[in-house]
Amino acid sequence: MTTRIGIALFDGAEELDWAGPWEVLAFWAQMFDDDVEVFTVARDNSEPITCAKRLRVLADHSWESAPPIDVLLIPGGQGTRPLLGDEAWRSWVLSVHEGATLTTSVCTGALLLADAGLLKGKAAATYWSSFDELLSIDDSIEPRPDDRFVDEGDVITAAGVSAGIDMALHLIVRLASVERAKEVKFLIQYDPQPPV
Amino acid sequence: MTTRIGIALFDGAEELDWAGPWEVLAFWAQMFDDDVEVFTVARDNSEPITCAKRLRVLADHSWESAPPIDVLLIPGGQGTRPLLGDEAWRSWVLSVHEGATLTTSVCTGALLLADAGLLKGKAAATYWSSFDELLSIDDSIEPRPDDRFVDEGDVITAAGVSAGIDMALHLIVRLASVERAKEVKFLIQYDPQPPV
Numbered sequence: 001m002t003t004r005i006g007i008a009l010f011d012g013a014e015e016l017d018w019a020g021p022w023e024v025l026a027f028w029a030q031m032f033d034d035d036v037e038v039f040t041v042a043r044d045n046s047e048p049i050t051c052a053k054r055l056r057v058l059a060d061h062s063w064e065s066a067p068p069i070d071v072l073l074i075p076g077g078q079g080t081r082p083l084l085g086d087e088a089w090r091s092w093v094l095s096v097h098e099g100a101t102l103t104t105s106v107c108t109g110a111l112l113l114a115d116a117g118l119l120k121g122k123a124a125a126t127y128w129s130s131f132d133e134l135l136s137i138d139d140s141i142e143p144r145p146d147d148r149f150v151d152e153g154d155v156i157t158a159a160g161v162s163a164g165i166d167m168a169l170h171l172i173v174r175l176a177s178v179e180r181a182k183e184v185k186f187l188i189q190y191d192p193q194p195p196v
Numbered sequence: 197m198t199t200r201i202g203i204a205l206f207d208g209a210e211e212l213d214w215a216g217p218w219e220v221l222a223f224w225a226q227m228f229d230d231d232v233e234v235f236t237v238a239r240d241n242s243e244p245i246t247c248a249k250r251l252r253v254l255a256d257h258s259w260e261s262a263p264p265i266d267v268l269l270i271p272g273g274q275g276t277r278p279l280l281g282d283e284a285w286r287s288w289v290l291s292v293h294e295g296a297t298l299t300t301s302v303c304t305g306a307l308l309l310a311d312a313g314l315l316k317g318k319a320a321a322t323y324w325s326s327f328d329e330l331l332s333i334d335d336s337i338e339p340r341p342d343d344r345f346v347d348e349g350d351v352i353t354a355a356g357v358s359a360g361i362d363m364a365l366h367l368i369v370r371l372a373s374v375e376r377a378k379e380v381k382f383l384i385q386y387d388p389q390p391p392v
Contacts, residue, residue, distance in 0.1 A: 013247070013360065014219075015215055015218055015219050015222070016215060016216065016218075018214075019211055019212060019215035019216075019218075019219070019251075020212065020233070022211055022212075022249065023210075023211050023212035023215070023249065023357065023358075026211070026249035026250070026251075027249065030249060038249075040251070045300035048254055052223070053218065053222035053223065053226060053234075054256075055215075055218060055222075055236070055253065056253065056254040056255070056256075057251065057252065057253045058244055058252040058253070058254070060250075066226060068367055083223075084366075091214055107385075119261055127385070128385060143216060147255065148387075148391075149391075150388045159385050160384065160385035161383075161384040161385050161386070162219075162384050162385055162386045162387075162388065163363070163385055165388070166388065166390060166391055169390060169391050169392055170391045173391065173392060178392055181391070181392040182392045185392055187357075188212065188356065188357040188358050189303075189323070189324060189355050189356035189357050189358055189359055189389075190357070190358045190390055191344075191358075191390075192358065192386075192388035192390070193344045193362055193379070194362060194365060194381055194386055194387075194388070195344075195345075195362055195365050195366045195369065196296065196369060196374055196377040196378045196381055
């Protein structure tokens with residue numbers, strides 16, 4: 001059975017939050033016969049999405065046109081803030097979560113999971129400067145500022161921006177195997193050597 | 197004086213090759229008062245670019261509309277192959293290089309630099325499996341398969357896909373300071389911890 005991974009896009013989404021996992025997961029889908037499909041999904045895909053750093057991208061699907069999503073990934077960025085308290089967003093996240101295997105976030109995408117009530121009583125990661133904001137939405141959350149990502153079973157949250165790459169490799173471990181994750185890591189030459 | 201960084205896009209460009217540096221460089225441009233501008237540039241920006249993993253993105257500028265480029269970044273991906281030997285591409289790369297401070301590549305973007313003659317007698321990095329192809333274009337190149345990126349002064353080449361993030365931080369070192377690169381690294385939480 002096909003595993004369908006939907007990466008949510010919205011105006012003001014931070015580029016690497018979604019593009020890092022996109023690369024990892026789409027490389028996996030393209031190069032291996034694991035029956036995985038990865039697509040981007042936005043409330044409305046008829047117009048370009050303008051991301052946090054002004055990159056303009058076209059989503060593959062609208063909420064309506066998207067096939068059932070098994071793994072949802074919600075990126076962060078300043079664009080998360082106008083979506084807090086948005087009932088349509090909450091409903092969409094909850095309805096996808098109910099049918100999904102895994103609901104995940106990168107960076108301040110965790111704020112949207114919290115806003116939908118999905119982090120109640122759970123440990124979570126988010127952007128380093130956003131833990132107060134996260135707890136102001138739901139003070140039952142256990143903050144994990146030192147974790148690259150936190151796996152709470154059906155919900156996984158990652159730290160800021162580039163942490164989505166690490167979490168995406170963990171998703172391959174969860175959904176396939178350590179071996180497959182290592183192969184994808186090798187294919188994207190993810191042997192980081194920050195020069196500073 | 198504004199430093200203008202142009203990130204080249206073309207059909208079949210590998211997403212993280214350009215999106216990693218985009219995030220690093222655009223974060224720098226947005227958060228600091230260093231008079232840096234980052235934009236994407238394609239031969240034709242009237243239609244969406246379809247990247248290697250099928251992400252569709254709109255370029256900010258066409259070759260014609262782009263302002264003078266000080267730093268050119270050419271990503272890799274399967275889409276580089278149809279551009280080898282393309283005289284219009286060679287001319288564009290050469291004309292930008294002549295006016296630029298730095299010409300850079302990520303992954304198999306190095307093939308396009310070699311095709312334009314810019315790597316003659318120079319050491320270079322590229323995707324791990326593409327060194328033979330690189331040398332078949334120009335056998336005067338010194339292959340550096342163990343380097344994350346190779347700085348040859350006015351030309352810098354990076355290894356595959358995710359190596360562009362490391363190179364982009366090095367670009368900030370070159371164009372600003374180690375301190376600034378560290379600040380951007382902190383802001384994108386680039387403390388990679390590959391889980392496999």
